[in-house]
Amino acid sequence: MIRFAIVGCGHIAKKHIEAIRSINHAELVAFCDNNPARLEEFKDTYKIKGYLSLEEMLENEPQIDAVNICVPSGLHANLAIKAASYGKHIIVEKPIALTIEDADSIIEACEKNNVKLTVVHPNRFRPAVIALKEAMDNNLFGKISHANATVRWNRNQAYYDQAAWRGTKDMDGGVLMNQAIHNLDLLLWLVGPVEEVQAYTATRLRNIEAEDVAVATLIFSNGALGVIEAASTIYPKNYEESLSIFGETGSAVIGGTTANWIKHWVFEEVDETDAVALIEKINLDPYGISGHQQIITDFVEAIQQNRSPKVTGEDGKNALKLVLAIYEASERKKPVKLKHL
CATH class of the missing domain: 3.30.360.10 (Dihydrodipicolinate Reductase; domain 2)
Structure with missing residues (x-):
């Protein structure tokens, strides 16, 4: 079982939740958002633990295997790098980042911490x-x-x-x-x-x-x-x-x-x-089948089989x-x- 957490409780997060819950060997265990009202709405709707910060979530939920980054694009790098530093595999929404420097930093952080990285190009x-x-x-x-x-x-x-x-x-x-x-x-x-x-x-x-x-x-x-x-x-x-x-x-x-x-x-x-x-x-x-479901299914299999995902960080960087x-x-x-x- 690969246990997922979602960062960012906006519109796109709902696609990730639906996809994770439809996949064998995948489980959603937590999400976080710095907007208390939005966080409470998601907690009430999905009956999943919620946190106001990524650090708090990762400290309290050590069983998390992978983190889905679903925040505004300009915030992707900081959060992906932080999650990778905790040894979590990373799924990042498109675009991977808004600058080449940030994209490289995400890729390097995942390589350094020996975790998988995929970009959502479904x-x-x-x-x-x-x-x-x-x-x-x-x-x-x-x-x-x-x-x-x-x-x-x-x-x-x-x-x-x-x-x-x-x-x-x-x-x-x-x-x-x-x-x-x-x-x-x-x-x-x-x-x-x-x-x-x-x-x-x-x-x-x-x-x-x-x-x-x-x-x-x-x-x-x-x-x-x-x-x-x-x-x-x-x-x-x-x-x-x-x-x-x-x-x-x-x-x-x-x-x-x-x-x-x-x-x-x-x-x-x-x-x-x-x-x-x-x-x-x-x-x-x-x-x-939903593109998000296929991206996450492939990611689960990539972790289980210790192979690269079908959409890599370099693919995201090239776009x-x-x-x-x-x-x-x-x-x-x-x-x-x-x-x-």
Whole structure:
């Protein structure tokens, strides 16, 4: 049995609680939050021990094996490093951190204390994404010409006004760091490392510090080109999340309001009947098992089997590096090489 504790009793913590309670060999034993009212609400709802600080929780609950970091992004590093120093395995919500220095500090703390680390990028476990990864691994695309990642969603002003930290550069970031980073993780996972970025970002419609719209062009290390479009300004609600890959012998697009459906699937080596059958199969259950449940299930197994999780700290850092490169390219108004980050 792997015993979990959660830091931060906000909206995302509820997904972690639901996932942990649905997994064999996983048990939720405690959570902590520095907001007394929110802590009491969670204690009453979930009937689990609650504490006002991470240190108090770890001192009083030595049986904890793993800690899930579910606080604003700017707080990830301090809390993850503290939990790792107690010998606890770490699950950290996306993004891993807001700076490369903080990401490195988390990774180093986990390595130093010989504990596992995973970052919550659950979209890798979507059925359509798994099919896309298999197509890539089987070289069905041949030589890649280009790839597109698009997030056209709505986060209205009321969303940002829920808490003072939302939309700030020090605690949250904008549409790239908060919403689109999942799609960027998929882009890197599927097509490979990015060598160079040119980009523009803007804060057009929301009263926040960070960007609410961004566009970028990429050169991948394999020579393929890429395009990123991300916006939280779409009226009046979420419209599209998509990932498109085009190659010498294949083309594929997954999309929908969230990227859960196969919209286009044509490969030289795949019979049309088989392609239609795959699309129909995924359409029957496009969401599959909850991504958070799969992330935590994999983490339990990684601890039990003493192996690396499927999503590593370095994976989280790579997605962060791409976002930061987009920010820098936009600020400098010139291309940025990722190697120097």
